[in-house]
Amino acid sequence: MKFSTKSIHTGEEPDFREGASGDVVAALHLSTTFARSAVDRPTGGYEYSRSLNPTRKALEQKLAALEKACYGLAFASGLAAETAVLLALLKTGDHVIVTDDLYGGTQRLFRKVFESRYGIRFSFVDTSQPEKVKAAITDKTRLMWVESPTNPLLKLTDIAEMSAIARPKGIILLVDNTFMSPYFQNPLTLGADMVLHSTSKYINGHSDSIGGAVMLNDDALFEQVQFMQNAAGGILSPFDSYLVLRGIKTLGMRMEKHAGNAGKIAEFLEKHPKVKKVIYPGLTSHPQYALAQKQMNGFGGMMAVELHGNLTGAEGFVQNLQLFALAESLGGVESLIELPALMTHASVPAEDRNKLGISDTLIRISVGVENADDLIGDIENALKTV
Ligand code: P1T
Numbered sequence: 001m002k003f004s005t006k007s008i009h010t011g012e013e014p015d016f017r018e019g020a021s022g023d024v025v026a027a028l029h030l031s032t033t034f035a036r037s038a039v040d041r042p043t044g045g046y047e048y049s050r051s052l053n054p055t056r057k058a059l060e061q062k063l064a065a066l067e068k069a070c071y072g073l074a075f076a077s078g079l080a081a082e083t084a085v086l087l088a089l090l091k092t093g094d095h096v097i098v099t100d101d102l103y104g105g106t107q108r109l110f111r112k113v114f115e116s117r118y119g120i121r122f123s124f125v126d127t128s129q130p131e132k133v134k135a136a137i138t139d140k141t142r143l144m145w146v147e148s149p150t151n152p153l154l155k156l157t158d159i160a161e162m163s164a165i166a167r168p169k170g171i172i173l174l175v176d177n178t179f180m181s182p183y184f185q186n187p188l189t190l191g192a193d194m195v196l197h198s199t200s201k202y203i204n205g206h207s208d209s210i211g212g213a214v215m216l217n218d219d220a221l222f223e224q225v226q227f228m229q230n231a232a233g234g235i236l237s238p239f240d241s242y243l244v245l246r247g248i249k250t251l252g253m254r255m256e257k258h259a260g261n262a263g264k265i266a267e268f269l270e271k272h273p274k275v276k277k278v279i280y281p282g283l284t285s286h287p288q289y290a291l292a293q294k295q296m297n298g299f300g301g302m303m304a305v306e307l308h309g310n311l312t313g314a315e316g317f318v319q320n321l322q323l324f325a326l327a328e329s330l331g332g333v334e335s336l337i338e339l340p341a342l343m344t345h346a347s348v349p350a351e352d353r354n355k356l357g358i359s360d361t362l363i364r365i366s367v368g369v370e371n372a373d374d375l376i377g378d379i380e381n382a383l384k385t386v
Contacts, residue, residue, distance in 0.1 A: 028242045266280035
């Protein structure tokens with residue numbers, strides 16, 4: 001089955017058995033516990049809803065199918081998924097190589113929780129430079145954590161090349177695929193061991209559910225992360241699982257529209273005299289345009305923009321838009337805009353932000369699926385006020 005067929009049908013096959021109702025969408029199972037007919041006979045394998053829940057299971061099957069994975073696990077947030085992976089795989093003294101430019105909340109979790117309190121070491125490395133990655137490996141390196149494209153600078157890492165470095169050394173390669181969604185990029189097919197998503201973004205797509213997911217193929221790794229999902233308990237609720245199952249059905253259509261709109265907006269902005277720079281993987285001016293074409297099936301809906309002028313100008317622009325909400329998050333049907341240095345990446349030390357190029361005036365746009373001409377008209381008007 002192709003992507004959109006799987007996104008609609010996998011995990012939600014109608015049940016025609018005696019007594020079942022043939023629902024065409026997965027039922028919402030709110031029960032916290034499941035009765036059994038005998039002590040040693042849990043009904044259908046279900047015991048307690050934290051461990052296994054039918055609605056969450058339907059979503060986990062669909063998520064696995066969309067990332068071309070054997071297994072999927074759903075969590076209460078992207079950060080809960082990250083926490084479960086780190087708890088499952090690492091112990092004090094272990095070392096992790098991490099892409100230097102990544103979501104601020106992920107950096108906060110690594111630095112302020114796992115490094116400062118639990119003695120796990122993180123090296124923030126420009127993973128677009130394989131030589132830098134090789135130089136950072138130590139005999140304690142257990143995990144490589146890559147975001148591609150990165151949040152917010154849209155920098156790419158060659159996933160196949162990372163896998164070629166990590167695999168011979170027994171280092172696990174995880175890719176946070178939130179920005180591309182499984183529709184535009186499948187890191188497992190490029191050699192990654194695990195894929196992570198904040199389902200709060202494109203996968204759910206309607207800005208009404210916080211969630212996270214991990215998809216993978218290896219049986220032993222799956223057992224470790226599944227154990228932690230149950231042991232630490234950061235599961236996605238049945239209701240959120242239901243919402244994500246509902247949202248995910250249109251993921252392919254939405255991603256096409258996000259990318260189509262983003263391409264038009266990026267081209268418009270790049271030609272505008274008040275714009276200094278547009279970073280979008282679908283522009284030939286992106287320094288890794290060739291890699292984007294090679295490892296992604298599309299360019300997504302995220303971009304970063306620098307205007308000429310100062311912070312007052314950037315603030316004026318984002319505040320004068322009518323259709324783009326000034327808000328954190330991304331990947332929903334509605335367009336959002338924000339200033340990473342002051343919002344999503346405020347927890348990243350200023351010195352690190354400056355080194356990476358996340359200036360105070362950098363603007364991040366999550367292009368929604370509204371009409372492209374309306375969005376461009378809104379941008380054009382707001383730019384007049386700058
Ligand atoms: O917000 P949560 O569902 O916990 O997901 C965390 C997360 C993980 N990975 C990436 C690449 C992310 O972008 C995020 C969350 N990001 C935002 C809220 C944001 O505005 O960038």
